[in-house]
Amino acid sequence: MDDTGHPARGRLELADLARLLSECAGDSEGIDMTDPVVLDQDWMDLNYDSISLIQTTSRIERDYGLQLDEEELGDADTPRRYLDMVNTALSARAGV
Amino acid sequence: MTAVVTGIGVAAPNGLGTDAWWQAVLRGESGIRPLTRFDASGYPSRLAGEVPGFVDEEHVPSRLLPQTDRVTRLSLAAAKEALDDAEVDPAALPQYTAGVVTAASSGGFEFGQRELQALWSKGSQYVSAYQSFAWFYAVNSGQISIRHGLRGASGVLVSEQAGGLDAVAQARRQLRKGARLVVAGGLDSALCPWGWAAHLAGGAMTTADDPAAAYLPFDERAKGHVVGEGGALLVLEDAGAARQRGARRVYGTVAGQASTFDADPAVPRLRAAAEQALAEAGIGPAYVDVVFADAAGEREADRAEAQALADLFGPRGVPVTAPKTMTGRLSAGGASLDLAAALLALRDQVVPPTTGTARPAADCPLDLVTGAPRPARLRTALVLARGRGGFNAAAVVRAAAA
Numbered sequence: 001m002d003d004t005g006h007p008a009r010g011r012l013e014l015a016d017l018a019r020l021l022s023e024c025a026g027d028s029e030g031i032d033m034t035d036p037v038v039l040d041q042d043w044m045d046l047n048y049d050s051i052s053l054i055q056t057t058s059r060i061e062r063d064y065g066l067q068l069d070e071e072e073l074g075d076a077d078t079p080r081r082y083l084d085m086v087n088t089a090l091s092a093r094a095g096v
Numbered sequence: 097m098t099a100v101v102t103g104i105g106v107a108a109p110n111g112l113g114t115d116a117w118w119q120a121v122l123r124g125e126s127g128i129r130p131l132t133r134f135d136a137s138g139y140p141s142r143l144a145g146e147v148p149g150f151v152d153e154e155h156v157p158s159r160l161l162p163q164t165d166r167v168t169r170l171s172l173a174a175a176k177e178a179l180d181d182a183e184v185d186p187a188a189l190p191q192y193t194a195g196v197v198t199a200a201s202s203g204g205f206e207f208g209q210r211e212l213q214a215l216w217s218k219g220s221q222y223v224s225a226y227q228s229f230a231w232f233y234a235v236n237s238g239q240i241s242i243r244h245g246l247r248g249a250s251g252v253l254v255s256e257q258a259g260g261l262d263a264v265a266q267a268r269r270q271l272r273k274g275a276r277l278v279v280a281g282g283l284d285s286a287l288c289p290w291g292w293a294a295h296l297a298g299g300a301m302t303t304a305d306d307p308a309a310a311y312l313p314f315d316e317r318a319k320g321h322v323v324g325e326g327g328a329l330l331v332l333e334d335a336g337a338a339r340q341r342g343a344r345r346v347y348g349t350v351a352g353q354a355s356t357f358d359a360d361p362a363v364p365r366l367r368a369a370a371e372q373a374l375a376e377a378g379i380g381p382a383y384v385d386v387v388f389a390d391a392a393g394e395r396e397a398d399r400a401e402a403q404a405l406a407d408l409f410g411p412r413g414v415p416v417t418a419p420k421t422m423t424g425r426l427s428a429g430g431a432s433l434d435l436a437a438a439l440l441a442l443r444d445q446v447v448p449p450t451t452g453t454a455r456p457a458a459d460c461p462l463d464l465v466t467g468a469p470r471p472a473r474l475r476t477a478l479v480l481a482r483g484r485g486g487f488n489a490a491a492v493v494r495a496a497a498a
Contacts, residue, residue: 026159047159055162055225062221 012086024059025052039080099268101347102338103182103331104436105174109145109324109423118440121448122469126422128307128322133287141301143310144287145324145424163226165204167285171236172243174329175279179244182331183344187245189276195248196240197266199259199282199428202291204231209290240279248275256483260431261491265353267332276337282428283327295323300394313391313418314398314464316457321393327429328436346496347439352377358486366488367404370478373490381408386447388434388479391418402460411461418450431481438477442495446471
């Protein structure tokens, strides 16, 4: 455990994100979110709207003890950009 | 403009789905039982009408599960059943000509309770982002609209029990303005501690524990009502539009509607609503073959309704029934379910029974259909509803060829 009381986790991978999206916002019919082809697709094309991302982000912030920047979140229009944003925040915290 | 009903969807405590519910109604089978959704043993009222056998995943896609309350899930199921029954794909109709109007009394109460509990016990970061809309009155209309591409004029009405009729009245206004199809009606569900507390505060719930003797409208033993969940949604279409698309089934016509308000509780205006609805339908009371009563289950309110009916039709002048004795009062769902019952009564030429009440009290001079269904030649039905706070509504439905 790290000092935030959360299990120490270094990186958020696509598989983790897929699971959290499923739990927080449900599954998109006919789309496999663990398939790397989704990485560069727009969230809207993956059938996840902004509120489903807010819900998932809030869960990640709780689980990982993070505070993510809302503006950056708005710019993260694909799973790859989203993961980059979260992982940058995670490594910035690890570097403290 | 003639508004016809071409599809029916039902979620009721004595049956999920139109056929299951209607067969249960004709058998006199009640859905009133001890409440199971939460531990109600410490509450003064412990009976409820719960929709049986509803498996969320069978009716609601995965993406909608995290963002929907029970009432929205029931509403989505009823809307789909109604549209399938009408054999219509609203998305295939001209853009903006199909809409949805629902009535609601409490919105997504159970969802709201869970998130408010999260807020106060754990903090704001634990509150679902979906709380932003999942507990609103309008959420059922919104989700049905998105799911079925109903992008025409839509809305929500809040007038408690009268809402199930008022929503249909609003749908008819939209048809008059040129809409081709409107999904209309109401469902409610608030069987959670927060919702229960609100219902109890109304002061009209029975504290009886025997399901068979708990909700006895027009009976001299009446001492309150049972609260249930569910309701019905109808597909209303302009008769011409329905004909044009080749609709295969028309249950009947909504020929007249009116709503009134009791500005002074001592001067009930239920009768005025009935008279105005009959006037719009262009018929007199003599043409009404059956009345679906509001059936409050409280002595004073029962007397007032019986008096209104006696004034209109003469004492025991028309068959009266209250199949809601088998479901409990469903808030906004009650009157739309009664509309569905009236349409099926016209179809099957049978008056469904009132259960519980064995015979009406002496001060309620009604020809109340009790015990068993009564076959009858039925062309026209009058549906009455009273919503807490002074709302009255009446609807006249007529058989398709009437």
